[in-house]
Amino acid sequence: MHDIRFAVLGTGGIGRRTLEYATVKDGLTPVAACDRHGVAIDHEGLDVSELLAATASQTTDDGSSTAGTTSVTHSREGSGVAASSQAERTETPIDDIIAAADRIDAVVIAVPNLEHDFIPRIADRFAAAGYKGVLVDVLKRSRVIGMLEDRRDMFVDTGITFICGAGATPGLLTGAAALAAQSFVDIEAVDIWWGVGLKSGYEDNRGTVREDIAHLDGYDLETARQLSDEEIARVIDDHDGRLEFTDMEHADDVLLERAGICDAEDVTVGGILDVRSDEKPTTTTVSVTGTTFDGERGTNTFQLDDATSMEANVNGPALGYLKAGVRRNRNGEYGVFGPAALLPEF
Amino acid sequence: MHDIRFAVLGTGGIGRRTLEYATVKDGLTPVAACDRHGVAIDHEGLDVSELLAATASQTTDDGSSTAGTTSVTHSREGSGVAASSQAERTETPIDDIIAAADRIDAVVIAVPNLEHDFIPRIADRFAAAGYKGVLVDVLKRSRVIGMLEDRRDMFVDTGITFICGAGATPGLLTGAAALAAQSFVDIEAVDIWWGVGLKSGYEDNRGTVREDIAHLDGYDLETARQLSDEEIARVIDDHDGRLEFTDMEHADDVLLERAGICDAEDVTVGGILDVRSDEKPTTTTVSVTGTTFDGERGTNTFQLDDATSMEANVNGPALGYLKAGVRRNRNGEYGVFGPAALLPEF
Numbered sequence: 129m130h131d132i133r134f135a136v137l138g139t140g141g142i143g144r145r146t147l148e149y150a151t152v153k154d155g156l157t158p159v160a161a162c163d164r165h166g167v168a169i170d171h172e173g174l175d176v177s178e179l180l181a182a183t184a185s186q187t188t189d190d191g192s193s194t195a196g197t198t199s200v201t202h203s204r205e206g207s208g209v210a211a212s213s214q215a216e217r218t219e220t221p222i223d224d225i226i227a228a229a230d231r232i233d234a235v236v237i238a239v240p241n242l243e244h245d246f247i248p249r250i251a252d253r254f255a256a257a258g259y260k261g262v263l264v265d266v267l268k269r270s271r272v273i274g275m276l277e278d279r280r281d282m283f284v285d286t287g288i289t290f291i292c293g294a295g296a297t298p299g300l301l302t303g304a305a306a307l308a309a310q311s312f313v314d315i316e317a318v319d320i321w322w323g324v325g326l327k328s329g330y331e332d333n334r335g336t337v338r339e340d341i342a343h344l345d346g347y348d349l350e351t352a353r354q355l356s357d358e359e360i361a362r363v364i365d366d367h368d369g370r371l372e373f374t375d376m377e378h379a380d381d382v383l384l385e386r387a388g389i390c391d392a393e394d395v396t397v398g399g400i401l402d403v404r405s406d407e408k409p410t411t412t413t414v415s416v417t418g419t420t421f422d423g424e425r426g427t428n429t430f431q432l433d434d435a436t437s438m439e440a441n442v443n444g445p446a447l448g449y450l451k452a453g454v455r456r457n458r459n460g461e462y463g464v465f466g467p468a469a470l471l472p473e474f
Numbered sequence: 475m476h477d478i479r480f481a482v483l484g485t486g487g488i489g490r491r492t493l494e495y496a497t498v499k500d501g502l503t504p505v506a507a508c509d510r511h512g513v514a515i516d517h518e519g520l521d522v523s524e525l526l527a528a529t530a531s532q533t534t535d536d537g538s539s540t541a542g543t544t545s546v547t548h549s550r551e552g553s554g555v556a557a558s559s560q561a562e563r564t565e566t567p568i569d570d571i572i573a574a575a576d577r578i579d580a581v582v583i584a585v586p587n588l589e590h591d592f593i594p595r596i597a598d599r600f601a602a603a604g605y606k607g608v609l610v611d612v613l614k615r616s617r618v619i620g621m622l623e624d625r626r627d628m629f630v631d632t633g634i635t636f637i638c639g640a641g642a643t644p645g646l647l648t649g650a651a652a653l654a655a656q657s658f659v660d661i662e663a664v665d666i667w668w669g670v671g672l673k674s675g676y677e678d679n680r681g682t683v684r685e686d687i688a689h690l691d692g693y694d695l696e697t698a699r700q701l702s703d704e705e706i707a708r709v710i711d712d713h714d715g716r717l718e719f720t721d722m723e724h725a726d727d728v729l730l731e732r733a734g735i736c737d738a739e740d741v742t743v744g745g746i747l748d749v750r751s752d753e754k755p756t757t758t759t760v761s762v763t764g765t766t767f768d769g770e771r772g773t774n775t776f777q778l779d780d781a782t783s784m785e786a787n788v789n790g791p792a793l794g795y796l797k798a799g800v801r802r803n804r805n806g807e808y809g810v811f812g813p814a815a816l817l818p819e820f
Contacts, residue, residue, distance in 0.1 A: 145767075149767050153659070300653065303653050303817075304650070304653050304654075304776070307646065307649050308776070310787075310790040310791045310794055311646075311779070311782040311790060312782075312790070313498045313790070388500070420781070420782055420786035421491075421494065421498055421785075421786055421790070422785060422786060424781040424782060424783065425781060426780070426781035428782065430650070430653075430654070430776045433657070433773050433774055434772070435766070435771060436658075436770060436772045439767075440658070440766035440767055440768060440770070441656075444659070444767070445656045471649075471798075
């Protein structure tokens with residue numbers, strides 16, 4: 129495949145790691161990045177090291193300076209991407225990237241999706257501008273998939289291949305569930321259980337933590353969105369830094385159903401997030417239980433080593449699914465595709 | 475996707491199970507099957523139950539009659555497919571299917587490949603006849619992949635999408651290894667370890683057992699091919715029914731390398747075959763060890779439940795990969811594709 133030129137919308141934890149990860153993957157050239165107030169575009173390829181250094185704060189929670197603990201300045205000091213020598217300050221970052229998009233093969237949408245339709249509305253803007261290419265997101269929530277599916281005809285007419293839910297879960301683990309299901313003709317249950325240790329990565333992933341809190345008893349997306357940083361800290365304190373989630377609304381369910389693997393209601397997602405340790409509080413495991421064509425019942429499992437970080441498990445798959453999306457796009461396959469649909473159509 | 479009409483060459487264990495499995499998968503219609511002396515073609519769809527019943531012997535090794543233990547008659551009594559009311563006796567079964575292939579989307583090549591180039595030469599015959607469609611095999615040996623790759627231009631010119639190594643291993647487990655590798659930027663080792671309990675399935679899978687014996691110390695493909703049934707029984711006796719294999723020549727290695735996952739030499743395949751028990755002698759496990767982009771070393775694992783049979787793990791994936799191949803073929807993608815290459819191009 130020819131080299132892929134891609135853009136990243138958002139330079140929070142996922143956006144930054146996507147840029148970093150691309151420097152160690154073959155065939156991927158990041159050519160654009162933006163946050164709310166700045167945009168950097170270089171069709172020859174961004175200098176990722178400079179961009180990451182310029183957008184990183186050297187200030188940690190306790191005021192000390194460490195190399196391993198970085199946070200994104202745009203949410204703190206209003207500089208962000210604009211602090212890079214490759215960037216310009218702008219009030220219209222996404223429009224700026226859309227204006228350059230005829231030379232961009234794929235766009236990773238790594239913005240928080242606290243409003244359900246935020247990512248779908250970004251897609252609308254790319255479609256309105258006639259963008260032909262790939263859009264990738266790492267969204268989590270089931271109901272957004274339907275909003276994207278409603279836009280299928282628009283994507284097809286425009287020439288957009290939208291790859292949704294392409295992170296760890298949904299994403300890597302959805303794909304693993306789809307593969308594990310191949311021993312069976314009838315699937316009884318898909319159980320996805322994740323562990324994340326997010327001490328040093330906490331600052332970079334505040335948006336993700338906020339989204340997760342919406343899944344706790346007593347919270348929803350609206351209340352989580354309105355929490356102040358202090359209130360979030362209090363929620364975390366109340367749980368001794370360890371948040372356990374059950375029956376999360378995670379898009380693995382609808383994505384597996386759409387791929388013909390099982391019914392959405394047979395999929396359960398839960399896990400434990402520990403923001404005070406980098407050790408995982410539990411081992412990330414996908415269990416698929418079903419019946420074989422010869423009538424045996426069994427459970428296949430897929431486990432991630434506790435040493436693999438959330439960032440490693442989100443960004444590797446995201447870029448892999450991006451490449452799969454570009455392949456589809458270049459073959460004229462447009463519409464909405466989930467991670468399991470990009471596997472062989474079992 | 476439109477309904478897929480497919481043919482099966484060979485009605486040994488894998489061919490028979492492919493036909494049976496297709497009756498419980500959506501969108502697949504078996505329209506042709508053959509063995510050495512017979513061919514059945516019905517473009518409206520074969521009656522699989524009749525065909526399987528007609529080709530199954532009711533005689534087991536001890537002469538008793540049981541429903542669960544069937545063997546293929548063609549190797550015993552010379553009737554085989556020709557015993558079916560849907561079939562005709564023929565001396566040119568493959569040519570007969572080639573002659574009807576303009577209405578066949580995909581062909582599963584489920585013949586023993588004791589001569590390295592047997593399957594490649596079958597592909598030559600389909601290409602020579604101008605077949606446009608999908609060929610699928612479940613071959614195991616690494617060196618055959620190169621022979622197929624040598625024919626790539628021929629496949630492309632003809633319009634053939636050749637899906638190779640699409641069973642359990644290579645196949646399902648190759649795909650699992652490719653997914654498990656996504657946490658890492660550098661892969662150190664892929665270890666595939668399988669367990670097969672083949673007591674009641676032994677008669678149906680003599681060809682597979684013979685191929686496996688070629689991997690034992692002191693044997694190679696040539697000597698294994700020349701063993702009489704009695705000599706094979708003696709080899710099995712000498713090992714108390716339990717054959718353990720290490721460092722097998724299994725195509726997972728070259729298929730993972732071709733998909734860009736790791737070097738072929740980093741892949742090891744081994745396992746235990748127990749022909750005197752239906753219980754698996756060891757749990758089938760894929761272990762992928764590597765280093766993440768953030769410098770951590772770990773091992774991700776994929777395990778199949780001991781209750782899932784070899785047949786379930788070969789034939790489900792084979793038909794899934796077949797569907798993926800038809801999708802590619804209809805999109806004009808021709809050439810040679812392994813199971814990991816059909817995953818997102820990580």
